[in-house]
Amino acid sequence: MGFEDWQSLSEAAHVPDADTVCVWWLVLDGVPETVWTRWPSLLSPEERDRAARFVFERDRRSYTAAHALLRALLHRMFDLPPPAWRFVNGPHGKPDIDPAHGLPAVRFNISHTHGAVACAMAMGHDIGVDIECAERGGHPLEIAGAYFAPSEQALLRATSPASQRDLFFRLWTLKEAYVKARGEGLALPLDRFAFRPDDPVTISFAESCADDADDWLFRTLRPSAGHVLSLAVRHGTRNRVAVRSRPMTHSAIDRLIRTEVSVTSQRDAGWQGSDARERRGL
Ligand SMILES: CC(C)(COP(=O)(O)OP(=O)(O)OC[C@H]1O[C@@H](n2cnc3c(N)ncnc32)[C@H](O)[C@@H]1OP(=O)(O)O)[C@@H](O)C(=O)NCCC(=O)NCCS
Known part of the structure; x- marks a missing residue:
């Protein structure tokens, strides 16, 4: 899939509404050396x-790519420079x-592994990705034992x-996505x-384990022949x-950063970017 034109790029970085969940991934094979600098x-x-x-x-690159993906998406959606985003950590x-x-209730989660990274977002719902x-x-x-x-x-x-290995990774990523959505990490056995x-x-x-x-x-996807991704959303x-x-x-990530954010296009994409700018006094 390519994001060569404005519309497809805008569509790719669409702010989720209350009933939409977005997951983006990047396979790191073939990312040129210049990107890592x-x-x-x-x-x-x-x-x-x-x-x-x-x-x-390889760990440095996965970490860097996951955080770059998240920050580039947030920049494109809400018009704040990628390094300026700040985060607060929950108890776990x-x-x-x-x-x-001062943004609406955007929730996100990221995950990085050898050769691939993922970022998921939902509006006002607990979300986890692995x-x-x-x-x-x-x-x-x-490991299952x-x-x-x-x-x-x-x-x-x-x-x-x-088929055992495939099933194992589907279960593993589902379990991790669920504990990540709840925000408890390893505190939840x-x-x-x-x-x-x-x-x-x-x-x-x-x-x-009290829950409903x-x-x-839940969804499981195959970003590449060697990677498994699962998503968990409480809705x-x-x-x-x-x-x-x-x-x-x-x-596409570079284009998210380079493209000027247009208020009109954000409105077309379903989110009133200008309101957030006004709230922040921009
Ligand atoms: C953080 C945790 C929830 C996931 O770890 P992980 O799978 O190694 O890492 P991922 O790449 O999927 O996710 C890491 C990201 O999750 C986020 N994160 C951190 N703590 C989190 C939490 N409590 N809940 C949700 N997300 C969390 C962070 O953004 C982190 O990224 P960063 O470290 O680059 O800032 C970890 O505590 C965990 O549960 N590890 C389980 C490992 C295990 O023993 N598995 C056994 C096989 S089933």
């Missing part, structure tokens, strides 16, 4: 410091946009060896809830939700 300038000084501390270049570290920016490289090591049954619910372990054991990766995906809870399965919508009327998934390219 430019994109750190999109990050905050703290993020640049953190990026500099990674031991492995989940970041949200700093309320001082992307994993399905080529990484580890034995599915052993340590972390997954008994019913998920049984599903894996009943699956043919050829992963065996307290169980997925059935049918169509639609369903979740059930142990007694010690009817409030949740009271999930049947109304439309999920928009957008593969991004490095040049």
